[in-house]
Amino acid sequence: MIAGIIDFLGIPILAVLFVAVSGFRLARQFERTVVLRFGKYAGTKGPGLFWVIPLVDRTTKVDLRIATTSVEGQEAISRDNVPIKIDAVIWRRIVTAERSVFEVRDVADAVTQVAITALRDVVGRHTLDDILKEQTEISKTLQMAIDEVTEPWGVKVERVAMKSVEIPASMQRAMAQEAEALREKRARVIKADAEVEASEKLRQAAQIIMESPAALELRRMQMLTEVGAEQNTMTIVMMPSEFVEAARALGTMGKPKP
Numbered sequence: 001m002i003a004g005i006i007d008f009l010g011i012p013i014l015a016v017l018f019v020a021v022s023g024f025r026l027a028r029q030f031e032r033t034v035v036l037r038f039g040k041y042a043g044t045k046g047p048g049l050f051w052v053i054p055l056v057d058r059t060t061k062v063d064l065r066i067a068t069t070s071v072e073g074q075e076a077i078s079r080d081n082v083p084i085k086i087d088a089v090i091w092r093r094i095v096t097a098e099r100s101v102f103e104v105r106d107v108a109d110a111v112t113q114v115a116i117t118a119l120r121d122v123v124g125r126h127t128l129d130d131i132l133k134e135q136t137e138i139s140k141t142l143q144m145a146i147d148e149v150t151e152p153w154g155v156k157v158e159r160v161a162m163k164s165v166e167i168p169a170s171m172q173r174a175m176a177q178e179a180e181a182l183r184e185k186r187a188r189v190i191k192a193d194a195e196v197e198a199s200e201k202l203r204q205a206a207q208i209i210m211e212s213p214a215a216l217e218l219r220r221m222q223m224l225t226e227v228g229a230e231q232n233t234m235t236i237v238m239m240p241s242e243f244v245e246a247a248r249a250l251g252t253m254g255k256p257k258p
Contacts, residue, residue, distance in 0.1 A: 023054040027061065032097035034060045044097050062097040066158060069108055071115045076123040078131060085166040086123065088139075090115055090146065091158040099154030111150055115160075118145040128167065135162045 027033045027046025035042045036058045045052075045059075052059060069090040077083055092111055094100045104110045122142050123131060131138060139160045147157040167175075209219065 019054045023051045023057075025050055025052055025059060030063060030065045032062050032064060034062060034098050034101045036060075041098060041102070060101050062094055062100055064094055064097070066091055066093045067108070068092075069111050069115065071112060071119060072163075074116055074119055076120045078123060078128045079125060080127045082128045082171060083168060084123070084128065084131065086119060087163040088115065088119060088142070089161050089163055091160075092150070092155055093158060094154055095156045096154030099152070103153045104155075107153065107155060110153065111146070111155060111157075114146050114149045115142075118142055118149075121145070128171075131165060135165070138162065 025033060025045070026049050029047045031046055033045045033050070035045055035052055037053065037056060039058075042057065069092060071086075071088045071090065074086050074088070075083060076086060090111060092107075094107065100107055119142060122138060122145060126134075126138060139162055143157050143160040146160065150157060
């Protein structure tokens with residue numbers, strides 16, 4: 001039967017049908033296919049089923065999904081001359097398929113090289129403290145710097161994040177000592193503020209006691225109660241306040257008047 005069909009249609013017709021069917025291509029939803037005809041751009045196809053001229057058209061598939069590029073172990077010098085090592089991640093996607101094919105040979109490698117250059121440039125404009133405290137803002141600046149270069153290639157940089165920042169061990173010890181000194185300073189300031197506040201309260205209490213002698217007697221009784229509750233061997237000798245006032249008056253009489 002097959003031999004009869006071949007005899008009926010002929011080998012040339014079957015060859016034409018085979019070539020025609022072999023020209024069908026399929027691009028998935030997240031893919032685009034760049035078509036070159038005799039080496040010249042002939043259009044971008046997809047998604048879905050499409051047809052190209054067999055043996056004439058050359059196709060290149062481009063993935064439009066977000067891809068990540070790791071930039072690890074990059075050494076840089078901060079503005080205050082501190083050597084640091086940074087690990088970063090770049091999220092990028094292709095927005096124009098034909099540009100990513102015609103303008104750059106290897107998108108991933110090109111983005112990596114741009115990121116390394118931009119990373120060292122951005123880090124060199126900030127001090128170590130800024131890099132450690134403002135990583136989000138520095139990442140945004142780095143994203144804009146990379147995206148400005150990759151935009152003509154049809155590549156959009158969605159996000160840049162700094163995974164880790166490593167500093168020399170000697171600098172880590174110096175920062176630890178600085179942090180310890182700052183904590184000790186804050187502790188002393190807090191203690192001094194507490195002493196000032198306590199002195200103010202004591203001054204107010206003394207003023208109240210001076211205005212009401214009965215308050216002093218009550219305070220003495222309270223002190224005796226507190227001492228007795230501790231069950232210690234302390235001996236307290238109470239003297240009437242009149243004796244104290246009389247001794248103070250005698251001391252004043254013995255001093256020459258100015």
